Amino acid sequence: MLAISCHYKKRKDLSSFIIATYDDVKDWDPSTAFSLEVLPMSNIYETLLWLDASKDEHVFHPVLALSYTRSDDGLFWTFKLRENVLFHDGSNFDAEVVKYVIERNQTFSQGPSYIWSSVDSVIVDSRFQVTFKLYEPAPLDRIVSSQYGAWMYSKNLKNVKPESLRNGYASGTGPYMFKKWTRNSEIRLEKFSEYWAGWNSKNHFETIIIKTVSEASTRMQMIESGLIDYAVLIPNQLTEKLKKNKSARVSYFPSWINHFYLLNTKKHPTDNIWVRRAISSAFDRKTIDKYVYENQSTEAKGLVPSSFPLFTSPDNMPTFNLGKAKNYLDRSGLNKDIAVDISYVSTSEEYRLTAMMLFNNLRKIDVTLKQRPGLWSVNWEKAKRLDTAPNIISMAWWPTYASQSDWFFGLYKTENSPLFNLSYYSNSVVDSLMITAWKKESIAPEDSKKHYKKLQEILLDDCVVIPAVDLKTQSISRYDIKGLSPNPAYTTILVYKLQRDQ
Amino acid sequence: MIRYILKKAFLMVSVFFVVVSVTFFIGHILPGDPISLWVGEHPTKEQIKTAQKELGFDQPKTIQFYRFIKNLLKGDMGISLRTRQPVIEELGLRFLATQELVTISMFFALSIGFPLAVITILKEGKAIDTLIRVLGYVGMSFPVFWLGMLLQIIFFGLLGWLPLQGRLSGDFSAAISSGSVFINSVLSGDWNLLLDAIMHATLPVLTMTICITGIVIRTSRSALVNTMNEPYFLTYKSFGFTDFEIIKKSSYKNTLVPVSTILGLLYGMMLGGTFFIESIFDWPGLGHFGVLSITTGDFPSIIGVTILYSTSYILINFIIDILYFIIDPRTRI
Numbered sequence: 059m060l061a062i063s064c065h066y067k068k069r070k071d072l073s074s075f076i077i078a079t080y081d082d083v084k085d086w087d088p089s090t091a092f093s094l095e096v097l098p099m100s101n102i103y104e105t106l107l108w109l110d111a112s113k114d115e116h117v118f119h120p121v122l123a124l125s126y127t128r129s130d131d132g133l134f135w136t137f138k139l140r141e142n143v144l145f146h147d148g149s150n151f152d153a154e155v156v157k158y159v160i161e162r163n164q165t166f167s168q169g170p171s172y173i174w175s176s177v178d179s180v181i182v183d184s185r186f187q188v189t190f191k192l193y194e195p196a197p198l199d200r201i202v203s204s205q206y207g208a209w210m211y212s213k214n215l216k217n218v219k220p221e222s223l224r225n226g227y228a229s230g231t232g233p234y235m236f237k238k239w240t241r242n243s244e245i246r247l248e249k250f251s252e253y254w255a256g257w258n259s260k261n262h263f264e265t266i267i268i269k270t271v272s273e274a275s276t277r278m279q280m281i282e283s284g285l286i287d288y289a290v291l292i293p294n295q296l297t298e299k300l301k302k303n304k305s306a307r308v309s310y311f312p313s314w315i316n317h318f319y320l321l322n323t324k325k326h327p328t329d330n331i332w333v334r335r336a337i338s339s340a341f342d343r344k345t346i347d348k349y350v351y352e353n354q355s356t357e358a359k360g361l362v363p364s365s366f367p368l369f370t371s372p373d374n375m376p377t378f379n380l381g382k383a384k385n386y387l388d389r390s391g392l393n394k395d396i397a398v399d400i401s402y403v404s405t406s407e408e409y410r411l412t413a414m415m416l417f418n419n420l421r422k423i424d425v426t427l428k429q430r431p432g433l434w435s436v437n438w439e440k441a442k443r444l445d446t447a448p449n450i451i452s453m454a455w456w457p458t459y460a461s462q463s464d465w466f467f468g469l470y471k472t473e474n475s476p477l478f479n480l481s482y483y484s485n486s487v488v489d490s491l492m493i494t495a496w497k498k499e500s501i502a503p504e505d506s507k508k509h510y511k512k513l514q515e516i517l518l519d520d521c522v523v524i525p526a527v528d529l530k531t532q533s534i535s536r537y538d539i540k541g542l543s544p545n546p547a548y549t550t551i552l553v554y555k556l557q558r559d560q
Numbered sequence: 561m562i563r564y565i566l567k568k569a570f571l572m573v574s575v576f577f578v579v580v581s582v583t584f585f586i587g588h589i590l591p592g593d594p595i596s597l598w599v600g601e602h603p604t605k606e607q608i609k610t611a612q613k614e615l616g617f618d619q620p621k622t623i624q625f626y627r628f629i630k631n632l633l634k635g636d637m638g639i640s641l642r643t644r645q646p647v648i649e650e651l652g653l654r655f656l657a658t659q660e661l662v663t664i665s666m667f668f669a670l671s672i673g674f675p676l677a678v679i680t681i682l683k684e685g686k687a688i689d690t691l692i693r694v695l696g697y698v699g700m701s702f703p704v705f706w707l708g709m710l711l712q713i714i715f716f717g718l719l720g721w722l723p724l725q726g727r728l729s730g731d732f733s734a735a736i737s738s739g740s741v742f743i744n745s746v747l748s749g750d751w752n753l754l755l756d757a758i759m760h761a762t763l764p765v766l767t768m769t770i771c772i773t774g775i776v777i778r779t780s781r782s783a784l785v786n787t788m789n790e791p792y793f794l795t796y797k798s799f800g801f802t803d804f805e806i807i808k809k810s811s812y813k814n815t816l817v818p819v820s821t822i823l824g825l826l827y828g829m830m831l832g833g834t835f836f837i838e839s840i841f842d843w844p845g846l847g848h849f850g851v852l853s854i855t856t857g858d859f860p861s862i863i864g865v866t867i868l869y870s871t872s873y874i875l876i877n878f879i880i881d882i883l884y885f886i887i888d889p890r891t892r893i
Binding site: 066068082084085092093167168169170172224241242243270271272273275276279280282283285433434435436438439440442455458464468475477478 | 723
């Protein structure tokens with residue numbers, strides 16, 4: 059009777075790795091997919107290189123490219139490709155495939171296709187050697203290892219009808235191949251027996267099942283009961299309970315996502331640098347990190363996450379000091395009754411609490427903070443027009459590939475009509491410095507590092523942004539899953555590397 | 561009869577057109593940039609421009625409306641900006657799932673609620689009457705979200721008798737992903753599938769049934785009280801019939817008009833009010849889809865969902881009007 063009664067709590071097949079995530083994929087095209095698709099795609103497809111950013115020294119591991127060289131001017135990059143690699147549809151991987159993929163990706167005007175904008179042409183040197191010719195020096199090793207838009211896929215994709223692609227299709231070289239997509243329910247991947255790296259260990263998982271479970275409390279019950287092996291995104295208040303459960307393991311790893319606040323430099327009263335400095339000095343980053351984000355973050359040490367390549371902390375990070383804030387305000391020359399507004403994403407409890415804390419601190423120096431919570435799409439649309447833009451806006455950012463330039467180009471480059479430069483900042487020195495820093499990333503990394511540091515210092519000096527926290531990635535798995543390792547360069551799980559403890 | 565139906569049908573089409581127009585223009589003036597959903601997280605200006613052109617958002621609203629109506633008449637509601645699937649397909653997949661859930665719950669609520677209402681009338685003022693009425697109020701007062709989670713904890717977490725979420729187990733969900741699972745399984749004679757579907761539907765149906773049975777009891781009871789005060793009821797009584805005999809022979813018919821009105825409205829309300837139940841139990845239905853579309857500003861889907869709901873409401877009311885015509889001879893005059 060007991061056996062029958064517990065039927066639904068029993069896992070039938072332990073050779074499957076089951077993940078529960080909060081939303082379904084929406085794009086099966088590996089060239090344009092730019093969101094949760096990374097979870098199935100990183101197990102189906104592979105890139106030329108794989109960036110291991112788990113340690114201080116970041117290393118590029120060979121995947122579909124065995125080795126690479128670059129010319130001194132950084133304009134030519136030659137990749138020696140791995141031989142005897144098969145796609146799931148039986149076709150071969152070679153230099154022609156690389157050329158096809160890059161040229162096809164460049165034709166799209168959506169998703170991460172822009173990462174290839176510096177590529178002039180792809181030259182096939184031989185069947186297993188390919189050279190990229192660039193318009194300008196760019197960190198191509200970082201670009202080809204991107205988790206978005208850099209997957210190598212079969213040339214047979216050109217024969218796949220859009221409708222078939224829309225209903226789920228994939229053919230990569232990775233360890234698992236696409237089997238079935240039941241929309242809004244689950245994705246099923248199966249072991250690719252001819253995977254080039256082989257299946258030497260007996261403990262590899264045979265199948266991956268990615269379930270869409272929208273409710274966090276349901277995902278939690280599933281991991282507690284052992285119905286799944288890995289749960290994505292469970293709120294902090296629930297994980298506290300989960301930590302007491304020995305059958306689940308809750309860990310936090312560094313990520314390359316950070317939270318910060320942009321200050322509008324064109325809108326009254328934050329067009330006054332002393333007001334911006336006063337607000338920045340009233341921002342208690344340490345307390346916010348400790349009590350608002352708890353164990354989900356580390357205090358920001360700069361404008362990009364501190365574990366990022368070529369990162370150096372700027373020397374002028376603002377510190378919380380209300381006395382200083384009051385002095386700055388006195389120097390602003392503005393009368394009393396200063397009011398500023400902040401818009402933040404209403405679904406985030408962290409943003410709400412941060413805004414409350416800033417409200418209390420600013421009140422102590424006689425500044426009124428009006429809070430305007432809302433959906434990101436609404437906040438963003440308002441912020442793009444100066445007449446409706448707030449003085450302060452909450453932002454979260456992560457890079458498409460491992461380059462600090464993503465933050466600087468996206469957020470601080472001069473724009474006539476702002477897209478993400480929501481501080482309306484314009485500085486020709488900063489504009490040219492970010493281009494130089496980006497071009498030197500691969501040919502002169504130490505110079506690039508200095509430039510990025512200088513960039514941060516100028517932006518902090520002009521008080522364009524208030525850094526808040528570097529977020530951590532949550533990892534919730536069953537106790538018997540081995541092999542999960544942190545790598546902030548990728549927000550995914552490589553199931554091939556995992557095993558169930560016997 | 562035909563004239564009555566034609567009159568109602570004309571009214572139905574007019575209401576539908578007004579709803580479509582209002583929904584379209586409200587959907588387009590809502591704050592927020594829907595393009596951000598389509599182009600992804602960090603789009604470039606060029607990407608935004610291209611997407612606006614591709615989706616026709618660069619055209620004046622009147623042209624967009626004209627195209628929308630033209631496409632709608634061909635059965636095309638556009639593409640969901642959030643899921644990138646045709647809206648009509650999304651609605652088709654989800655509507656039957658929600659309808660199945662609501663219809664089964666409604667069936668149980670009626671089967672339990674109406675007899676209980678009759679009992680409360682027959683045993684008015686007695687302990688059983690009070691008990692049933694209290695239970696009805698309690699059922700109505702339960703927050704759906706809380707009740708669903710409580711049932712999950714008991715029947716899955718503690719007892720392991722019923723599945724936690726989903727419409728079918730993994731193996732079956734790969735075999736059948738759309739349509740009415742119950743009808744499909746019966747027609748194909750796949751009894752394992754039917755059993756699996758029943759087990760998966762039990763908790764969401766139970767949650768919904770508990771929440772609406774109270775409404776059925778209250779509505780039916782109040783309708784019965786009214787009929788019992790009618791002169792014909794007293795006449796029957798003077799001839800020596802018991803209350804139960806009178807209700808069985810005659811009174812229940814008189815309660816059908818008010819009860820069917822309430823039930824029609826309730827059915828329509830339930831179709832749109834399944835969000836919490838669908839979220840908790842991962843039931844791939846329309847309520848969850850509708851709310852996600854609203855919170856993300858996916859306006860082609862918002863318009864699609866609104867049209868579907870309003871069509872359901874209009875149709876249900878149309879059917880009720882026809883039923884009035886059949887049930888109540890006074891409407892034929």
